[in-house]
Amino acid sequence: MMKTTCPAYRPLALAILAAAALAAVPLIGPRAVVQDLFGILCLLVLALNWNMLAGFAGLVSVGQQAFVGIGAYTMFAAVILFGLDPLAGVLLGGLVAMALAVPVACFVFRLNGAYFAIGTWVAAEIARLGLGQWKALGGGTGTSLPKGTTRDMLGVGPVKEWLGVSSAAASDIVLYWLALGLVLATLGVSWAFLRSRTGLGLQAIRDNAMAARSVGIDPVRLKALVFLLAAFGTGLCGGLLFIQITRITPDAAFSLLDWTAFVLFVVVIGGIGTLPGPIVGVVVFYALERLLSDYGSAYLIVLGLFGIAVMLFARRGLWGSLSGRTGLELLPLGHRAPAAAIRP
Amino acid sequence: MALLSLQSVSKSFGALKVTDDVSFDLQPGEALGIIGPNGAGKSTLFNLITGNLRPDSGQILLDGRDVSADSVMARCAAGIGRSFQIPQPFGHLSVYENLLVAARFGGGLAAAEAPEFCMDILRRTGLAGAADNPAGGLPLLSRKRLELARAMATRPRVLLLDEIAGGLTDAECVELVATIRAIHAEGTAIVWIEHVLHALNSVVGRLIVLNFGRLLMVGDVRTVMNSAEVREIYLGAEV
Numbered sequence: 001m002m003k004t005t006c007p008a009y010r011p012l013a014l015a016i017l018a019a020a021a022l023a024a025v026p027l028i029g030p031r032a033v034v035q036d037l038f039g040i041l042c043l044l045v046l047a048l049n050w051n052m053l054a055g056f057a058g059l060v061s062v063g064q065q066a067f068v069g070i071g072a073y074t075m076f077a078a079v080i081l082f083g084l085d086p087l088a089g090v091l092l093g094g095l096v097a098m099a100l101a102v103p104v105a106c107f108v109f110r111l112n113g114a115y116f117a118i119g120t121w122v123a124a125e126i127a128r129l130g131l132g133q134w135k136a137l138g139g140g141t142g143t144s145l146p147k148g149t150t151r152d153m154l155g156v157g158p159v160k161e162w163l164g165v166s167s168a169a170a171s172d173i174v175l176y177w178l179a180l181g182l183v184l185a186t187l188g189v190s191w192a193f194l195r196s197r198t199g200l201g202l203q204a205i206r207d208n209a210m211a212a213r214s215v216g217i218d219p220v221r222l223k224a225l226v227f228l229l230a231a232f233g234t235g236l237c238g239g240l241l242f243i244q245i246t247r248i249t250p251d252a253a254f255s256l257l258d259w260t261a262f263v264l265f266v267v268v269i270g271g272i273g274t275l276p277g278p279i280v281g282v283v284v285f286y287a288l289e290r291l292l293s294d295y296g297s298a299y300l301i302v303l304g305l306f307g308i309a310v311m312l313f314a315r316r317g318l319w320g321s322l323s324g325r326t327g328l329e330l331l332p333l334g335h336r337a338p339a340a341a342i343r344p
Numbered sequence: 345m346a347l348l349s350l351q352s353v354s355k356s357f358g359a360l361k362v363t364d365d366v367s368f369d370l371q372p373g374e375a376l377g378i379i380g381p382n383g384a385g386k387s388t389l390f391n392l393i394t395g396n397l398r399p400d401s402g403q404i405l406l407d408g409r410d411v412s413a414d415s416v417m418a419r420c421a422a423g424i425g426r427s428f429q430i431p432q433p434f435g436h437l438s439v440y441e442n443l444l445v446a447a448r449f450g451g452g453l454a455a456a457e458a459p460e461f462c463m464d465i466l467r468r469t470g471l472a473g474a475a476d477n478p479a480g481g482l483p484l485l486s487r488k489r490l491e492l493a494r495a496m497a498t499r500p501r502v503l504l505l506d507e508i509a510g511g512l513t514d515a516e517c518v519e520l521v522a523t524i525r526a527i528h529a530e531g532t533a534i535v536w537i538e539h540v541l542h543a544l545n546s547v548v549g550r551l552i553v554l555n556f557g558r559l560l561m562v563g564d565v566r567t568v569m570n571s572a573e574v575r576e577i578y579l580g581a582e583v
């Protein structure tokens with residue numbers, strides 16, 4: 001089938017429009033919606049990162065909560081122990097998560113397939129148990145951000161004045177905009193990365209690792225690079241999430257359900273190994289969550305059934321199936337042959 | 345100095361000795377053919393040279409340097425290119441991208457130079473018309489061409505070709521021979537495993553005969569083809 005690749009400007013225009021609409025939400029929407037969407041945007045950041053790992057680098061990690069937790073704890077340490085701005089703490093959280101991804105990679109990259117997955121989970125458990133020993137940050141019972149932390153946060157003052165809202169609302173809005181920015185940055189970087197030499201190499205490895213090595217591609221090197229970058233993005237997101245949550249415990253920061261299982265669900269139903277997949281997945285997830293919010297834990301059961309249905313009947317996820325059937329491609333990753341040269 | 349040199353290389357799979365004390369030299373720019381019955385250990389020899397397999401004993405030298413401990417990637421970068429007997433395309437990538445990735449990594453070409461370089465190879469191997477097609481959908485013949493084209497894109501100094509002429513029509517075979525001769529004429533050394541002897545012998549100067557993993561004979565084409573031993577073991581009664 002011919003692939004109908006949209007002209008490059010069309011998805012770009014669509015993306016700008018969507019981003020502008022989302023950016024405008026705090027100006028008109030109620031605070032509860034802003035808070036809700038913040039959580040969804042963070043989920044999307046985690047999903048985009050996990051999709052790079054599992055979908056493009058073949059690294060099926062179930063331990064990404066390690067980096068959410070490390071990012072969150074680093075942010076807390078920066079605020080409580082060093083008196084830094086929480087946003088500086090977020091940046092540090094990303095960097096520390098990336099630094100700690102190096103020893104984690106040394107351990108889990110020795111493992112393959114299911115053992116790799118188990119290895120990442122073990123690493124996350126070790127991090128959770130380890131940080132539970134950190135008495136200055138509350139040990140096993142956790143701690144809260146000091147009062148006024150978010151009120152004094154970078155950007156809250158100006159937003160408060162500009163929009164004439166309370167400090168608490170202004171901090172929600174700042175966090176929301178940062179999460180949106182992080183989504184756009186992650187999407188942009190992922191796209192550029194996948195279209196680069198490294199990204200092409202990753203796609204070759206995904207198709208045939210033996211042949212990839214034979215043309216000079218080092219799979220371990222490229223996969224390690226993705227692992228480190230995903231740890232950075234995931235760590236940033238962890239820090240951001242816990243500014244809004246304001247309270248941290250090892251169990252919440254390293255939650256397998258919240259930071260990996262839901263993420264996995266989002267990517268799988270949306271379409272693993274495609275860039276728009278996680279976006280579709282997160283929209284469906286949000287819709288289901290809204291629709292079923294009155295039914296308590298039944299919501300998780302429906303979510304699970306839906307996930308299983310997609311895996312059985314649309315194995316490439318919703319976006320993957322749609323794009324496979326219609327040939328539609330947003331954010332295409334392909335490299336076309338130079339047009340003038342095709343004529344024999 | 346020899347470009348590639350194998351010194352007493354041996355490899356066993358369990359009790360089966362697939363490569364048995366094999367030694368030979370390949371001079372820069374030389375074209376060498378390898379013949380021998382199925383299961384003689386020809387493809388295994390390639391896997392030992394490229395690093396897909398490690399020898400149990402012996403050394404493999406490139407430019408006089410022992411590369412036995414080097415990775416497949418390092419040997420590719422050092423100038424060893426290979427085609428697989430069973431084609432191994434990157435199925436979800438286009439034909440053009442199959443070459444592009446080889447040129448960018450193994451070939452070490454910059455983003456600006458690689459596209460024209462790849463298109464040139466595609467034209468020479470008759471694949472230009474299929475450049476944007478997914479490689480996974482190619483018919484067998486084009487897959488074999490792609491093996492050759494992708495190996496060329498890594499800019500090898502020695503090109504290892506594993507049975508790429510099998511199943512071609514006479515006309516296609518003539519085309520293929522012309523392409524390989526042209527590559528050879530540009531100074532690339534070639535080691536070619538092939539059963540289609542008339543194609544092989546119109547390109548290579550020397551032949552190696554392998555049987556049960558042992559190097560039975562090395563010599564110029566005429567000598568080897570006329571040897572009674574080779575006729576008996578390799579060609580059987582048909583000649």
Ligand SMILES: Nc1ncnc2c1ncn2[C@@H]1O[C@H](COP(=O)(O)OP(=O)(O)O)[C@@H](O)[C@H]1O
Pocket residue numbers: 357362380381382383384385386387388389
């Ligand atoms: N990875 C492997 N494990 C076990 N046996 C192998 C392996 N690769 C090849 N062999 C065996 O080694 C012998 C030589 O194989 P090969 O080198 O492919 O022969 P040729 O290319 O000359 O036909 C065959 O008997 C084959 O079954």
Ligand SMILES: [Mg+2]
Pocket residue numbers: 386387388429506
């Ligand atoms: Mg063979």
